[in-house]
Amino acid sequence: MAKEGTEIAEETEQMIDQKEPDNPVCAVVDSKEMRAVVLTGFGGINKLKVTKRPMPEPQGGEVKIRVKACGLNFLDLMVRQGNIDNPPKTPLVPGFECSGIVESVGENTKGFEIGDRVMAFVNYNAWAEVVCTPLDFVHKIPDDMTFPEAAAFSMNFVAAYMMLFEVANLREGMSVLVHSAGGAVVSL
Numbered sequence: 001m002a003k004e005g006t007e008i009a010e011e012t013e014q015m016i017d018q019k020e021p022d023n024p025v026c027a028v029v030d031s032k033e034m035r036a037v038v039l040t041g042f043g044g045i046n047k048l049k050v051t052k053r054p055m056p057e058p059q060g061g062e063v064k065i066r067v068k069a070c071g072l073n074f075l076d077l078m079v080r081q082g083n084i085d086n087p088p089k090t091p092l093v094p095g096f097e098c099s100g101i102v103e104s105v106g107e108n109t110k111g112f113e114i115g116d117r118v119m120a121f122v123n124y125n126a127w128a129e130v131v132c133t134p135l136d137f138v139h140k141i142p143d144d145m146t147f148p149e150a151a152a153f154s155m156n157f158v159a160a161y162m163m164l165f166e167v168a169n170l171r172e173g174m175s176v177l178v179h180s181a182g183g184a185v186v187s188l
Contacts, residue, residue: 031055032054032055033052033053033054033055034052034053034054034055034056034128034129034130035050035051035052035053035128035129036050036051036052036053036093036125036127036128036129037049037050037093037094037095037127037128038050038051038053038091038092038093039079039080039090039091039092039093039094040090040091041090041091042080042081042082042087042090043080043081043082045080047080047090048080048094053093053128055130056125056130056131056132057104057106057132058104058105058106058109058132059106059107059132060106060107060108060109061106061107061108061109061134061135062105062106062109062132062133062134062135063102063105063106063109063112063118063120063132063133063134063135063138064102064103064104064105064106064130064131064132065098065100065101065102065103065118065120065130065131065132065133065138066100066101066102066103066129066130067098067099067100067126067128067129067130067131068098068099068100068101068147068151069098069099069100069146069147069148069150069151069152070095070097070098070099070126070127070151071095071096071097071098071126071151071152071154071155072095073096073097073155073156075096075155076094076095076096079094080094088124092124093124093125093126093127093128094124094126094127095122095124095125095126095127095128096121096122096123096124096126096155097119097120097121097122097126097151097152097154097155098119098120098122098126098131098151099117099118099119099120099141099147099148099150099151100117100118100120100131100147101115101116101117101118102114102115102116102118102138103130105135106132109135110135111135112135112138112140116140117140117141117143117147117150118138118139118140118141118150119138119139119141119150119151119153119154120133120137120138120139120154121133121137121154121155122137139154164176
């Protein structure tokens with residue numbers, strides 16, 4: 001098992017160290033593909049592989065985002081292990097939140113321009129170089145917020161907000177003690 005973990009770590013390091021092509025013509029030729037982390041089956045980390053996938057294009061009402069950071073939460077781990085109700089079919093690209101730069105917008109998409117810095121909820125697919133998601137799930141990020149902060153913010157903020165204000169029914173003048181919290185990691 002330790003040997004397998006070492007091999008996986010070395011493979012991951014090799015993938016991270018891969019450089020973009022020096023020749024700009026090559027980059028244009030490859031514009032129909034992107035890299036993504038794919039869950040090939042349920043189980044351990046060995047079920048995750050970096051592969052090439054077709055480049056998504058935004059449909060009407062969608063925003064296409066060049067991902068700069070993506071979140072890794074407890075839900076992502078549960079999905080990877082297949083420990084959720086009605087798990088999706090594999091292979092799939094995991095991930096529910098990301099941040100990045102708007103690369104293009106679909107028809108009838110208002111409120112976002114190419115180059116906007118955004119964070120987004122996605123229904124899987126966040127662990128990819130590019131994602132397309134409905135504009136209702138995309139939010140601009142402040143200039144002083146980093147991409148990793150934005151990617152870690154969305155899922156955790158919404159979960160905390162729902163627990164405090166919808167489940168616990170916290171109201172003005174009330175106090176709350178949070179005795180443990182944790183959960184998010186960001187990948188660049």
